[in-house]
Amino acid sequence: MANAFYDFTGELRQLEQDNLYRRRRVVDGPQGFMLNVDGRQLINFCSNDYLGLANHPEVAAAFKSGVDRYGVGSGSSHLICGHSGAHHALEEELAAFTGRERALLFSTGYMANLGVISALLGRSDTVLEDRLNHASLLDGGLLSRARFQRYRHADIEDLQAKLSNAAGKALVVSDGVFSMDGDLAPLPAMVELTERHHTGLLIDDAHGFGVLGKNGGGVVEHFGLTQDDVPILIGTLGKAFGTFGAFAAGSEDLIEMLIQKARSYVFTTALPAAVAEATRASLRLLQTESWRREQLQNLVRRFRQGAQQQGLQLMDSFTAIQPVLIGDSGQTLAASRRLSEHGFWVSAIRPPTVPAGSARLRITFSANHTESQVDALLDALAKVLP
Structure with a gap:
């Protein structure tokens, strides 16, 4: 008789149905604003390497x-x-x-x-x-x-x-x-x-x-x-x-x-x-190298200005963490996947990491990003978000 303790099938299936299932993606190469993810080159907007020092x-x-x-x-x-x-x-x-x-x-x-x-x-x-x-x-x-x-x-x-x-x-x-x-x-x-x-x-x-x-x-x-x-x-x-x-x-x-x-x-x-x-x-x-903080703040301001012009729902942050609130977990996952198709890696953050109903795209910036990459991300967000 199988040991019922190890039967996780139902719980795992329910997590997937609720759009709360977590999957790992494989990165090849050093951390940076460009990452090789599952064999594709993506512009990385989900790292906590805020000053770009991880591969300095x-x-x-x-x-x-x-x-x-x-x-x-x-x-x-x-x-x-x-x-x-x-x-x-x-x-x-x-x-x-x-x-x-x-x-x-x-x-x-x-x-x-x-x-x-x-x-x-x-x-x-x-x-x-x-x-x-x-x-x-x-x-x-x-x-x-x-x-x-x-x-x-x-x-x-x-x-x-x-x-x-x-x-x-x-x-x-x-x-x-x-x-x-x-x-x-x-x-x-x-x-x-x-x-x-x-x-x-x-x-x-x-x-x-x-x-x-x-x-x-x-x-x-x-x-x-x-x-x-x-x-x-x-x-x-x-x-x-x-x-x-x-x-x-x-x-x-x-x-x-x-x-x-x-x-x-x-x-x-x-x-x-x-x-x-x-x-x-x-x-x-x-x-x-104080220029790293200055560059980071310049990029954040540029992003927030563009996002507000698009009517995106931002949160009260002037830091490198710039969440775009969506609410529904399924819609957030879909937006993250569509951004990946456009060449950007942006994480979909869902419960229980955040409260129910507050799923969001967690966009993070690095001092190594460029203004043109921020503008390209804004263009992609305009295409994938209603």
């Missing part, structure tokens, strides 16, 4: 040099024998970049959020999260076993009401730039509120670092805030930095506490030292 020759050379010096694998966790000079130097440079006392590397952004939140809270505490937070932030809150509450998206009044009834220690958790909408958390108001209620504040600025702020310092720099204002800062390295991994940054005591208690740091292999060397190179480029 200096970053690639630093990675190769790192392999020559450190080999490929790190061999162990940071607390055993996996913490190299490259890791340590990158942590010091990230701390200086973010204006914080210390930084701590994690192997992925997901692991950073799981580890930090669960290390700082317990059963008697409360975690309050924006309703549109990334899945890793939500899972970190659930893993902590604290009382878990979600407040309405970017709604300070709702957050204040929930904070007033919070039990034990309370931690407010939010994305800095929301990954599917592209808008910003109301950070100054959140800082004022958490200081008044003596609660913690954690901001994951995965999509803000490198993109926002005069020096690429992200949403905290954009709002002119400091470590005292935002004591717990999370960043990923696989987006604007163009490499891989993540970090937490904050006070000396915060980082020491995470080294002792963050299970996703203590009990996992360190990312390869060569990746840390590559990230050090991308960090230097991120800070010195």
